[in-house]
Amino acid sequence: MNIPDDAFYTLLRQALDRRKTHTRQRALYYALREAILDGRLQPHSRLPGSRTVAGALKVSRNTVNAALEQLAIEGYLTRNRQGTAVSPLPSSPVCVTQACPPVTLAARLRHLPAGSRRDSPALWLTPGLPATNYFPLSLWRRLLDKVLRTEGSVLLGYGDPAGEPRLRKAIARHLALSRGIQCDASQIVITEGSLEGVGLCTHLLSQAGEVAWVEEPGYPGAKSVFIAAGLRVIGVSVDGEGLAVNTLSPDIPSLIFTSPSHQYPLGQVMSVSRRLALLEFAQQQGAWIIEDDYDSEFRYSGEPVPAMLGMRENAPVVYLGTFSKTLFPSLRIGFMVLPPALAGALEPAIASLLRGGHRAEQLALAHFIEEGHYARHLAAMRRLYRKRQAALREALASELTFPHQVYGGEGGLHLTLTLENVDDVMLAEQARRYHLAPGALSRLYLKPANALRGLVLGYGNTSASHYPNAIRTLNRLIAPIQHGRE
Known part of the structure; x- marks a missing residue:
């Protein structure tokens, strides 16, 4: 079956006339491909010869041949001694310009917690952000240059799936001194932040349909990972001693996620009796505790609280740490510490799931730790954040006129403010108009209907000079919401 010449050449001339960023060859290719897919060029239809087409369109024969050859390689055309013909496609023609079908996501994704907005530059009072302007950037640049000069193109390969050995050794020495591990x-396995560590624990230590316990309220990232993996997530309330474990619960977990050294977001330190009870419970039930030690380096009174992983030999604990809070978020380097027996058992799986990368940054960080820069930076940031927390508490006491309660403990990068009869989600959204980005406390609950209402106020990235005006702004925004006028 031959194609009518008039219709065929009109199609190609229109394609050449419309071309903007495409070459003539690509314009012909796209025009013929679309005509085949939408049925204007029927299967087995014969095309004119390339010489004839080139003459009619006044283009190079090479241009025509290149377009036809590409279509033949992809299976749209068949070319042989008898000429060029449209190949029959295995399914009915579909218009390439039609709308995509409706996107259907997995049903469990409907239950994911609301994601956090990441502003750049960051807005004031954003939770979880360190004072990045205090990071010694020029020193970091010198360490990166040193690593690249020394190692050169070797660093362009994948590297060890578990991370650079030098960094892992440096972290092990630091943990022995600072966390009693x-x-x-x-x-040690290097991860892209603590959230990837949660994901690895989920893949390696649980099955879809099993139960995960999380703190209520608690870190939404862990809840998202568990829900996306098909786990049944149970919220466990926290009190003054931390996670209030109900050992008689019928929902026996495979994973227990907790932040015992500084509970997020309320700030409690889990008591030693509660820690030992949780370890005993996990051991009896065959469960694994994921210990999120996200900002324990910033404790402002007394000695650092020892990690659960170091409290008992062969404790069923996977310890997670991150440099996003202590250095800067975009570094995307965290780590997990596995008990010895688990580390050996999981080594093949780790090699299968991970690929080494970010090698220059990992080695620069190893030097940063080994040469004492990390310890000095932490000490300087503790002094800064201690002053900022005190200043924020003072601003809340002097500027906030509504009944409230402040949580946060003696460390970290945030304070949590509870308020009665306030739509905290609306309040957080309105605050963004004034360059403020506190988090809504109710969004950190699995069941917002039963949640405390309030704001999570990050002070790490915000100078103390901004606090009085920021709290006055929030105070002004609370009034109409609390009294039901919005």
């Missing part, structure tokens, strides 16, 4: 490099 005795481990070696073989137990």
Whole structure:
């Protein structure tokens, strides 16, 4: 079956006339491909010869041949001694310009917690952000240059799936001194932040349909990972001693996620009796505790609280740490510490699931730790954040006229403010108009209907000079919401 010449050449001339960023060859290719897919060029139809087409369109024969050859390679055309013909396609023609079908997501994704907005530059009072303007950037640049000069193109390969050995050794030495964790490099896996660590624990230590316990309120990232993996997520309330475990619960977990050294977002430190009880419960039930030690480096009174992983030999605990809070978020380097037996058992799986990367940054961080820069930076940031927390407490006491309660403990990068009869989601959204980005406390609950209402106020990235005006602004925004006028 031959194609009518008039219709065929009109199609191609229109394609050449419309071309903007495409070459003539690509314009012909796209025009013929679309005509085949939408049925204007029927299967087995024969095309004129390339010489004839080139003459009619006044283009190079090479241009025509290149377009036809590409279509033949992809299976749209068949070319042989008898000429060029449209190939029959296995399904009915579909218009390439029609709208995509409706996107159907997995049903469990409907239950994910609301995601956090990440502003750049960051707005004031954003939770979880350190004072990035205090990071020694010029020193970091020198360390990166040193690593690249020394290692060169070797760093362009994948590297060890578990992370650079030098960084893992440096972290092990730091944890022994600062967190009371005795481990070696073989137990440490470098991750892209603590959230990837949660994901790895979920893949490696649980099955879809099993139960995960989370703190209520608590870190929404962990809840999102568990829900996306098909786990049944149970919220466990926190009190003054931390996670209030109900050992008689019928929902026996495979995973227990907790932040015992500084509960997020209320700030409690889990008591030693509660820690030991949780360890005993997990051991009896065959559950794994995921210990999120997200900002324990910033404790402002007393000694650092020891990690649960170091409290008992062979504790069923996977310890997660991150440099996003202590250095800067875009570094995207965290780590997990596995008990010795688990580290050996999971080594093949880790090699299968991970690919080494960010090698220059990992080695620069290793030097940063080894040369004492990390310890000095932490000490300076503790002094800064201690002053900022005190200033924020003072601003809340002097500027906030509504009944409230402040949570936050003696460390970290945020304070949590509870308020009665306030739509905290609306309040947080309105605050953004004034360059403020506190988090809505109710969004940190699995069941917002039963949630405390209030704001999570990050002070890490906000100078103390802004606090009085920021709290006055929030105070002004609370009034109409609390009294039901919005």
